[in-house]
Amino acid sequence: MNELLLGLADDELVLGWRESEWTGIAPMLEEDVAFSSIAQNEIGHARALYQLLTDDPDALAFDRALDEYRCAPFVELHLLDWAQTIARRWLYETADEIRIAALKDDPDPAVAGLAAKIDREEAYHRMHGEMWHARLRDEPRFRAAVEELWPYAVGMLPEHLRGELATRTALDLPSDTVLQGKERGSHTPGLQELWDEMTSVRRSAPAGSQW
Amino acid sequence: MVTEQQVWAALDEIADPEIPVISLVDLGVIRSVDVREGEVRVEFTPTFLGCPALEAMKTAMEEKVAALGADPDVQVISDDSWSTDRITPAGREKLRKAGFAPPAPREASAPKLVQLQASVFRCPYCGSTGTRLENIFGPTPCRSLRYCESCRQPFEQFKTI
Numbered sequence: 001m002n003e004l005l006l007g008l009a010d011d012e013l014v015l016g017w018r019e020s021e022w023t024g025i026a027p028m029l030e031e032d033v034a035f036s037s038i039a040q041n042e043i044g045h046a047r048a049l050y051q052l053l054t055d056d057p058d059a060l061a062f063d064r065a066l067d068e069y070r071c072a073p074f075v076e077l078h079l080l081d082w083a084q085t086i087a088r089r090w091l092y093e094t095a096d097e098i099r100i101a102a103l104k105d106d107p108d109p110a111v112a113g114l115a116a117k118i119d120r121e122e123a124y125h126r127m128h129g130e131m132w133h134a135r136l137r138d139e140p141r142f143r144a145a146v147e148e149l150w151p152y153a154v155g156m157l158p159e160h161l162r163g164e165l166a167t168r169t170a171l172d173l174p175s176d177t178v179l180q181g182k183e184r185g186s187h188t189p190g191l192q193e194l195w196d197e198m199t200s201v202r203r204s205a206p207a208g209s210q211w
Numbered sequence: 212m213v214t215e216q217q218v219w220a221a222l223d224e225i226a227d228p229e230i231p232v233i234s235l236v237d238l239g240v241i242r243s244v245d246v247r248e249g250e251v252r253v254e255f256t257p258t259f260l261g262c263p264a265l266e267a268m269k270t271a272m273e274e275k276v277a278a279l280g281a282d283p284d285v286q287v288i289s290d291d292s293w294s295t296d297r298i299t300p301a302g303r304e305k306l307r308k309a310g311f312a313p314p315a316p317r318e319a320s321a322p323k324l325v326q327l328q329a330s331v332f333r334c335p336y337c338g339s340t341g342t343r344l345e346n347i348f349g350p351t352p353c354r355s356l357r358y359c360e361s362c363r364q365p366f367e368q369f370k371t372i
Binding site: 030033034036037038040042043044045047048051093109110113114116117118119120121123124126127128130131 | 259260261262263282289290291292321322323327346347348349350351352356359370372
């Protein structure tokens with residue numbers, strides 16, 4: 001299995017799940033709509049990526065044990081603070097653009113084609129992130145949130161793409177000590193709770209159920 | 212034996228599940244129809260990958276082909292080949308009449324926030340370009356929300372993809 005694509009797909013699934021947690025409770029109606037739409041789109045990207053890897057995307061999404069997921073700790077964090085949530089949106093989309101751009105040059109035309117499609121759609125997520133970043137960047141609460149989440153965002157990317165992320169965000173790469181437990185390969189305690197909920201309906205039904 | 216033309220005509224009867232004023236053929240999501248000895252292969256390109264109507268569209272196409280007495284083989288092609296530029300002129304006009312502003316043409320680079328915030332998008336009700344962006348996102352992944360300052364009417368704008 002292509003670990004890079006699986007990691008990307010798992011990031012989109014788990015972050016889509018996290019973003020959907022704002023549906024109905026975002027601090028303003030417009031953001032309620034925005035987060036719901038972004039979540040739906042991220043999960044759609046996860047599905048399309050899983051389809052490249054398997055004939056049964058549902059099984060891949062929901063039937064794996066927790067330690068088989070390849071998502072980065074960054075997307076697992078259960079953020080209840082709006083400044084942190086927006087900081088993650090902005091950091092995630094900035095990092096995501098870099099890895100998707102790399103995939104657009106993939107020698108496999110199916111991968112390159114899907115990456116190009118995803119990139120077109122993500123452009124709207126990036127605009128949303130940039131809009132909020134422009135609005136909040138001088139607010140101390142937002143700056144603190146970016147500072148706290150920055151090592152997690154770095155840990156989402158393979159090492160050779162991290163320099164580009166630091167350039168785009170104008171932030172300094174953290175030390176290896178700071179990165180410990182925040183890089184892909186580790187999981188945070190929040191993933192267990194998310195997995196329990198995300199897979200609960202699937203697990204409650206007998207195998208082979210038709211919906 | 213079913214002809215390619217019959218298949219296109221049948222597919223043209225399928226309304227978009229989210230925006231029923233326009234058909235799947237108007238929307239330009241059917242990339243090709245290939246008729247071979249009792250089997251009809253349809254290549255279909257999703258609008259947005261997160262579109263909740265994808266499955267409904269696929270099922271509707273399979274039913275239409277089956278109703279013509281042929282075996283349907285509907286393939287979803289998830290690449291960059293669909294663009295809002297593929298919406299037909301007739302489709303754009305149907306959208307506008309139903310209160311959806313048609314998409315702006317695609318450019319080589321992705322659209323920018325400053326373009327979305329510019330007063331160049333025309334209100335489908337009164338034709339004024341004095342409109343502003345309310346929300347990049349709307350009720351489905353393919354739409355944004357705008358507001359017309361001239362006739363004070365909110366409307367939905369098809370996103371350029």
